[in-house]
Amino acid sequence: MARKHSADLPLRLDNQLCFAVYSTAHAFNRVYKPLLDRLGLTYPQYLVMLVLWERDGVPVKDIGERLFLDSGTLTPLLKRLEAAELIRRTRSTEDERQVMIALSPKGEALREKARTVPQAILAASACSVSELMAMKSEIVALRDRLNAVLGE
Amino acid sequence: MARKHSADLPLRLDNQLCFAVYSTAHAFNRVYKPLLDRLGLTYPQYLVMLVLWERDGVPVKDIGERLFLDSGTLTPLLKRLEAAELIRRTRSTEDERQVMIALSPKGEALREKARTVPQAILAASACSVSELMAMKSEIVALRDRLNAVLGE
DNA sequence: CACAATTTGATTGCGCGCAATATAAATTCA
DNA sequence: TGAATTTATATTGCGCGCAATCAAATTGTG
Numbered sequence: 208m209a210r211k212h213s214a215d216l217p218l219r220l221d222n223q224l225c226f227a228v229y230s231t232a233h234a235f236n237r238v239y240k241p242l243l244d245r246l247g248l249t250y251p252q253y254l255v256m257l258v259l260w261e262r263d264g265v266p267v268k269d270i271g272e273r274l275f276l277d278s279g280t281l282t283p284l285l286k287r288l289e290a291a292e293l294i295r296r297t298r299s300t301e302d303e304r305q306v307m308i309a310l311s312p313k314g315e316a317l318r319e320k321a322r323t324v325p326q327a328i329l330a331a332s333a334c335s336v337s338e339l340m341a342m343k344s345e346i347v348a349l350r351d352r353l354n355a356v357l358g359e
Numbered sequence: 360m361a362r363k364h365s366a367d368l369p370l371r372l373d374n375q376l377c378f379a380v381y382s383t384a385h386a387f388n389r390v391y392k393p394l395l396d397r398l399g400l401t402y403p404q405y406l407v408m409l410v411l412w413e414r415d416g417v418p419v420k421d422i423g424e425r426l427f428l429d430s431g432t433l434t435p436l437l438k439r440l441e442a443a444e445l446i447r448r449t450r451s452t453e454d455e456r457q458v459m460i461a462l463s464p465k466g467e468a469l470r471e472k473a474r475t476v477p478q479a480i481l482a483a484s485a486c487s488v489s490e491l492m493a494m495k496s497e498i499v500a501l502r503d504r505l506n507a508v509l510g511e
Numbered sequence: 512c513a514c515a516a517t518t519t520g521a522t523t524g525c526g527c528g529c530a531a532t533a534t535a536a537a538t539t540c541a
Numbered sequence: 542t543g544a545a546t547t548t549a550t551a552t553t554g555c556g557c558g559c560a561a562t563c564a565a566a567t568t569g570t571g
Contacts, residue, residue, distance in 0.1 A: 217477035218470070220409045220425070224495040225387045225480060229402075230427050231502040232384040233558075235377045238505050240559090250381075251527060257372045268549060273372065275382050278550050280528050287526080304536050304549040318370070325369035328377060331508040332501060342497055343376040349484060349494070350383040353390050356483040385528075392529090403557060420519065430520050432558050439556080456519040456566045 228346070238331045242324050246317060251280070252288060253321075259294065259310050260318050266305040275354075293317060380498070390483045394476050398469060403432070404440055405473075411446065411462050412470050418457040427506075445469060 220226055239250050248256065251274075258265070258273050271281055285308060288294045293314035299305040332339060372378055391402050400408065403426075410417070410425050423433055437460060440446045445466035451457040484491060 215412070215470075215474075217481075218409060218412060218473060220406070220413065222492075222495075223409075223477070224484070224491045224498070225384075225391070226406060227495045227498040227502065228380055228384045228387060229406075231498050231505070232377075232380045233427055234502045234505040234509070235380060236558085237509055239377070249526065254372070254378060254381075257370060257375075260367070260370060261372065266549080275385055276527095277529065279530075279552080280526095282551055284527075302537070302549080306550065318367075321370060322367075325375070329369075331505055332376070333504040333508070334501070339376045340374075342501070343374075343379045345494055346376070346379040346383050346498075349486070350379065350386045352485045353383070353386040353483055356485070357386070357389055388528085401556065418519080428557090429559065431522080431560075432556095434521055436557075454519085454567070458520065 235328075238328065239324075242327055246320055246324075247291060248317075251276070251284060253324075255281075255284065255288065255308075256293070256314065256317065256321070259308065259314065260321075263315075264307055264309045266299065266307055268305070270308065288314075387480075390480060391476075394479055398472055398476075399443060403428070403436060405476075407433075407436065407440065407460075408445070408466065408469065408473070411460065411466065412473075415467075416459055416461045418451065418459055420457070422460065440466075 216222060236250050239253070243250060243253050246253070254274050255270055258270050267278065267281055267285065271277055285294065285296060285306075289296050292311055295309045295311055297307050297309070299307050329336065329339070368374060388402050391405070395402060395405050398405070406426050407422055410422050419430060419433055419437065423429055437446065437448060437458075441448050444463055447461045447463055449459050449461070451459050481488065481491070
């Protein structure tokens with residue numbers, strides 16, 4: 208062996224893409240926090256609201272598939288959104304196993320206040336929309352490859 | 360207004376870089392999980408060990424700055440690593456405020472078992488080292504811009 | 512030296528994130 | 542049809558992640 212620990216380059220934190228992603232997710236969260244505080248939402252709650260603003264009245268399962276979250280995370284989160292009167296939770300009559308999530312008037316109204324959030328994030332990112340979209344595509348492709356490995 | 364919600368493209372989940380980063384971090388975590396289970400570590404604990412394997416005997420503050428984590432996260436995490444006999448926590452004699460973190464022999468030995476982790480992650484990522492490094496650089500640059508916004 | 516300001520870490524409380532388990536409804540199929 | 546299996550959600554427990562607060566040690570200033 209040439210030198211002590213000479214083969215540890217892959218173990219170096221600075222070399223690891225995963226830590227870059229992990230620490231960037233936290234950085235995003237910290238930037239979002241003051242913006243979402245004004246809406247009374249946490250970031251995961253904001254994601255659920257984004258799903259509902261795109262399509263209202265969906266089962267919990269659909270939200271979970273969209274956000275890659277399970278019922279252990281979503282059930283209490285949705286109960287908090289219900290307690291905040293932003294959504295309603297009702298058992299489906301066709302399939303009694305499903306809980307359907309629907310926006311309340313208050314939840315729909317919140318969309319207006321949320322419109323200012325994306326541009327504030329864009330400004331904090333300090334780069335062009337096209338650059339952001341390119342990065343997003345690369346990262347999503349990576350995520351999908353990782354999830355594919357988990358799927359088999 | 361042309362059409363209902365025609366101006367909501369920025370609110371669409373599919374367009375958001377942050378969600379891409381967020382969901383990729385979770386995907387990485389799920390890939391790491393079975394690998395780190397064999398080491399008896401969680402991912403954040405693994406990050407702390409990476410820091411210590413690079414430089415042993417550092418104060419908690421340094422670990423926090425490196426990983427972007429505060430004492431509310433690190434104190435209990437480090438106590439668990441101490442309970443697992445991977446590290447030792449001792450008050451600095453020069454500055455009694457500081458708690459110095461040092462690897463135990465068991466913690467040093469774990470480095471050998473950890474050497475197989477990065478290549479397993481590389482395989483799951485299913486792309487070349489140069490592509491990964493390029494992505495990492497872009498994401499780190501983004502993270503640093505986000506953190507810069509928070510800093511003022 | 513005295514005393515205020517700063518630094519470092521610990522503590523508490525809350526909201527995820529997820530594994531494991533439970534339960535009930537729906538579906539499959541023998 | 543009735544049993545076995547699958548599906549959708551709920552519950553529990555644990556480990557972060559972070560804001561807010563606190564205590565102790567150190568530093569800076571006059």
